[in-house]
Amino acid sequence: xxVSDVAPAEAxxxxxxxxxxxxxxxxxxxxxxxxxxxxxxxGKTTTLAARVAWLIEQGVAAQRILLLTFTRRAAREMVGRxxxxxxxAPGGGARRVVGxxxxxxxxxxxRAHATSVGLAPDFGLLDAGDTADxxxxxxxEQGHGxxxxxxPRKHTLADIYSRTVNAQRPLRDVLTEDFPWCEEHADALAxxxxxxxxxxxxxxxxxxxxxxxxxxxxxxxxxxxxxxASGFDHVLVDEYQDVNGVQVDVVAxxxxxxxxxxxxxxxxxxxxxxxxxxARHILDFPQRFADxxxxxxxxxxxxxxxxxxVANAVAAQDDExxxxxxxxxxxGGQRPALVFCRDQAHEAAEICDRVLAAREQGMLLREQxxxxxxxxxxxxxxxxxxxxxxxFVKYGGLRYLEAAHVKDFLALLRLTDRLADELSWFRVLLxxxxxxxxxxxxxxxxxxxxxLTTAAQLPARWAQAREELPASAHEAADALVAALAAxxxxxxxGAAGACAERLRDALAPLVRAHYADGAVRMQDLDAMxxxxxEARDLRTFVAExxxxxxxxxxxxxxxxxxxxxxxxxSTVHSAKGLEWQSVxxxxxxDGNFPACMAAGxxxxxxxxxxxxxxxxxxxxxxxxxxxxRRYYHRPNGRDDGHxxxxxxxxxAPDVQALCDVEHLADDPGAPGAAVAPADAPRITVSxxxxxx
DNA sequence: GTTTCAGCGTTTTTT
DNA sequence: ACGCTGAAAC
Numbered sequence: 001x002x003v004s005d006v007a008p009a010e011a012x013x014x015x016x017x018x019x020x021x022x023x024x025x026x027x028x029x030x031x032x033x034x035x036x037x038x039x040x041x042x043g044k045t046t047t048l049a050a051r052v053a054w055l056i057e058q059g060v061a062a063q064r065i066l067l068l069t070f071t072r073r074a075a076r077e078m079v080g081r082x083x084x085x086x087x088x089a090p091g092g093g094a095r096r097v098v099g100x101x102x103x104x105x106x107x108x109x110x111r112a113h114a115t116s117v118g119l120a121p122d123f124g125l126l127d128a129g130d131t132a133d134x135x136x137x138x139x140x141e142q143g144h145g146x147x148x149x150x151x152p153r154k155h156t157l158a159d160i161y162s163r164t165v166n167a168q169r170p171l172r173d174v175l176t177e178d179f180p181w182c183e184e185h186a187d188a189l190a191x192x193x194x195x196x197x198x199x200x201x202x203x204x205x206x207x208x209x210x211x212x213x214x215x216x217x218x219x220x221x222x223x224x225x226x227x228x229a230s231g232f233d234h235v236l237v238d239e240y241q242d243v244n245g246v247q248v249d250v251v252a253x254x255x256x257x258x259x260x261x262x263x264x265x266x267x268x269x270x271x272x273x274x275x276x277x278x279a280r281h282i283l284d285f286p287q288r289f290a291d292x293x294x295x296x297x298x299x300x301x302x303x304x305x306x307x308x309x310v311a312n313a314v315a316a317q318d319d320e321x322x323x324x325x326x327x328x329x330x331x332g333g334q335r336p337a338l339v340f341c342r343d344q345a346h347e348a349a350e351i352c353d354r355v356l357a358a359r360e361q362g363m364l365l366r367e368q369x370x371x372x373x374x375x376x377x378x379x380x381x382x383x384x385x386x387x388x389x390x391x392f393v394k395y396g397g398l399r400y401l402e403a404a405h406v407k408d409f410l411a412l413l414r415l416t417d418r419l420a421d422e423l424s425w426f427r428v429l430l431x432x433x434x435x436x437x438x439x440x441x442x443x444x445x446x447x448x449x450x451x452l453t454t455a456a457q458l459p460a461r462w463a464q465a466r467e468e469l470p471a472s473a474h475e476a477a478d479a480l481v482a483a484l485a486a487x488x489x490x491x492x493x494g495a496a497g498a499c500a501e502r503l504r505d506a507l508a509p510l511v512r513a514h515y516a517d518g519a520v521r522m523q524d525l526d527a528m529x530x531x532x533x534e535a536r537d538l539r540t541f542v543a544e545x546x547x548x549x550x551x552x553x554x555x556x557x558x559x560x561x562x563x564x565x566x567x568x569x570s571t572v573h574s575a576k577g578l579e580w581q582s583v584x585x586x587x588x589x590d591g592n593f594p595a596c597m598a599a600g601x602x603x604x605x606x607x608x609x610x611x612x613x614x615x616x617x618x619x620x621x622x623x624x625x626x627x628x629r630r631y632y633h634r635p636n637g638r639d640d641g642h643x644x645x646x647x648x649x650x651x652a653p654d655v656q657a658l659c660d661v662e663h664l665a666d667d668p669g670a671p672g673a674a675v676a677p678a679d680a681p682r683i684t685v686s687x688x689x690x691x692x
Numbered sequence: 693g694t695t696t697c698a699g700c701g702t703t704t705t706t707t
Numbered sequence: 708a709c710g711c712t713g714a715a716a717c
Contacts, residue, residue, distance in 0.1 A: 070707085071707085101707060102707075103707050104707090127707095128706080128707085153701095153702090153711085154711095156703090162707095181703090208706095208707055209707090211707090212707090271705075272705080272706075272707090273705095274704075274705060274706085275705085275706065275707075373704070373705080374704050374705070375704080375705085376704095434693085434694065434695090435693095435694080436693055436694045436695080437693085437694090438693060438694090439693070439694085546707095547707070548707080549706095549707090571704085571705065571706095572705080573704090573705045573706065574705090574706085592704095595703080595704055595705085596703085607705095611705080
């Protein structure tokens, strides 16, 4: 059924009529570029989905719409909603919209134009961990680290590199501003990073930053840029406040070749400065893109006014940006709770109590969430939840791809696509019994000498290479190679699942032998096989895993049953764009909000404020913010080092006045309640702990 | 050359 | 508590 069959041709369809005037204006904007400044909870997704649907109904072919989002999940949701609105539109409706993250789109386009940027069409992808490993390799080759004890660690190296590339600023400036403790190594770092670039080219791989940089290079090339842009009429960019300069250049390149740009975002929610994103870009959008129409959405459909009053008060502390005041469209509601607890254990217990109480009242666990500044802020809570057998999933924090056995398996999967993938071979060979770096190196040299491109070459080459390995390693190694050969040259096309299972079975003995908890780890690999079975081929599967890793370890598991219910734990960053009926913000003490190491510049303080703002605006009905009075400085320390904290400086007296402040019974701060919490001494001395 | 173990340092957020 | 590095044992 066509929408035009339902409604008279001159009347707008129902889904357009349901939009408020601002949303409507954005959805049906017809003309040059469009900027939508959408406050939290103002129906941004609805509006963007409606715009996609409207464009399609206007006759724009879905595949000529490029929708760039922050996560693939967001793209999926947007396309799904647009599809529901236009389900009868010709040409398959919205499903053919090209949607995904900047990195995923870059991957697709760079692969399509690989040869024109000097890459082999089967170039490999480095995930964050691989990038750090290659940097570490280069660092060792350059002889750093043996001597100066204070040379940056590999993950720090990766951070510095990424920051520099994405900000497009000279290394020296980045060091001075963001990594002053590494400044003394400026020369060594410059050399190291140049060598890193050369090494990546030699290995035939790109890291995540390269994807953006190469895409931009394509856009800057007259022919390639025109060709890419000619594939699209409209580019829609979600979360524009979190783009960096390279991404802006890409969008501008598309616009220069005739694409119309719609950017949606909220400068108050810019929280990715550490990735060289800047809210500057959304504020400067009208200057950068000629004839921009700007629409502002301020009507909030998510929360109630008492919650928004607090969020607005926090936002008002910022003196930059577009002034915006969120107004609730729903009536009533309770004030947020600001809960002072004795310590983090008390905080964890209290949250469990309240979550269970809400559950008793009929609020499902998955309608509630606990948001934290860092992944480990919820450590104690996780213990307590497990103890009480409250199911939960954790988003953000520890990542799947960082587990050693997952990397091992991934390396094996990559080999099906690129037999010459040196890094992956190296990793796999090291798993073998009595095989270390030097034997692996020698075997690898013989295996890859003169290039190894087809599976047909593999048996003969392997016969050579295995001579470098001790006999004890032969059985397992032969099994691996046999499994690889069985996967053939097609990268498991059409049979990715079967291929993955074959490789998993060959890897199993090694994983069991190499890791104490090998049996448990194999379950993760089983889950990966399940996912691989749904992918087109293993190359696609690996790329998707790297470009859009599962947000939580449970994402890897079997699809959960509908009646399963669990509490959501998430970092604030990972909670972006999501909402829950009830939100608990944990560990809101000064030193965490803002994080003490972010206390340097006023801009980094402002970003921490926005982070709290994002957390506060995730709630629909109930919001609780927790401040532990006593917290551990070194979360892992043996020395019982703890500090006495006060509430986040962002929870200023005027903000607290908008909350129901609770001092829990055994909160040592309670007796001195005459002292306003925000004015409490920073250092408190107490021996109460001796007497509990 | 490989494996193992002791000691050290540890600045959050993620595509 | 952990992960990584460096030095000693196998």
